[in-house]
Every structure is written in structure tokens, then in C-alpha cells.
Amino acid sequence: xxxxxxxxxxxxxxxxxxxxxxxxxxxxxxxxxxxxxxxxxxxxxxxxxxxxxxxxxxxxxxxxxxxxxxxxxxxxxxxxxxxxxxxxxxxxxxxxxxxxxxxxxxxxxxxxxxxxxxxxxxxxxxxxxxxxxxxxxxxxxxxxxxxxxxxxxx
Numbered sequence: 001x002x003x004x005x006x007x008x009x010x011x012x013x014x015x016x017x018x019x020x021x022x023x024x025x026x027x028x029x030x031x032x033x034x035x036x037x038x039x040x041x042x043x044x045x046x047x048x049x050x051x052x053x054x055x056x057x058x059x060x061x062x063x064x065x066x067x068x069x070x071x072x073x074x075x076x077x078x079x080x081x082x083x084x085x086x087x088x089x090x091x092x093x094x095x096x097x098x099x100x101x102x103x104x105x106x107x108x109x110x111x112x113x114x115x116x117x118x119x120x121x122x123x124x125x126x127x128x129x130x131x132x133x134x135x136x137x138x139x140x141x142x143x144x145x146x147x148x149x150x151x152x153x154x
Contacts, residue, residue, distance in 0.1 A: 007062060028057070092118070 004011060030043040031054055040049040092103045092112075102111035112118055 007059070028053075031057075 026042060026045040026047070028042040028044070028047070028049060031049060032041050032043050033039075033054075034041065038051070040051050040054045041047065042049055095101050095103045096114050102113050104111050
């Protein structure tokens with residue numbers, strides 16, 4: 001558990017934790033705040049609690065909940081990526097099973113048939129992304145050159 005907890009613009013820094021307290025039967029997970037007397041009480045056992053203890057407990061719970069949300073967000077992003085790949089695979093398979101249409105290469109437009117051995121050749125993912133970016137940039141430069149040269153008379 002982190003000793004620094006960020007809650008929006010607030011930062012809570014916790015120093016050494018006091019563990020000298022004797023364990024009680026109640027874990028004080030349900031508290032009530034009395035705004036008139038500035039008193040914090042446990043709803044379960046009725047004990048009056050230290051405001052500092054309540055703040056520390058709330059910040060720990062907030063930190064745990066935030067960590068849980070971050071784990072869920074990462075798992076969801078991973079699941080979305082897997083679903084995207086699975087969706088593309090299903091589309092290709094559906095087209096091949098239909099026997100009337102074949103999926104086409106998005107770059108050259110040629111059809112891809114099952115006997116072409118889709119997947120038998122691989123290229124590094126990062127390399128391919130860099131190659132495509134460079135190709136896009138080259139096309140933009142070529143288009144700009146054509147547009148600039150179209151207005152000139154030889």
C-alpha cells in the first residue's frame with residue numbers, strides 16, 4: 001500500500017502506521033459523521049472514532065478501489081484488443097466459407113484465398129506500423145508535390 005494517496009487535487013501522505021492498538025471484534029467499516037459535534041462513530045458498535053483514523057481508513061479504501069478500477073480498465077482494454085482480432089478472423093472465415101467472395105488485401109486490393117496460406121508469413125508488428133507511417137508520409141509529400149506542380153505551366 002502506498003504511503004502517498006492522491007485524491008483529485010488533494011494529497012494524503014501517511015507516515016508510520018500505529019499498530020500498538022489491541023485488535024477489536026469490530027472492524028468499524030460502517031461509520032457515521034455528526035456534522036454538529038464533529039464526531040465520527042461506528043454504526044456497528046457505537047464507538048467514537050478518531051477523525052484521523054477515519055480519514056486514514058477512507059484514504060486506504062479509496063486507494064484500493066482506485067487500484068481495482070485500474071486493473072479492470074487494463075483487463076477491459078486487453079479484452080477489446082482480443083475481440084478486435086477475433087472479429088477480423090471471423091470476418092475472413094465467414095467470407096471463405098461463403099465461397100462467393102474472398103477477403104481482399106486493404107493495400108493492393110487483391111483477393112486472399114485460403115490456398116494463399118494466410119498467416120504463413122509474418123512480419124514484426126512494430127516494424128509494420130513504422131513502415132505504414134513512412135508510406136503514409138511519403139504519399140502526403142507526393143500529393144503536395146503534385147498539387148504544387150499542377151498550377152505551373154511548362
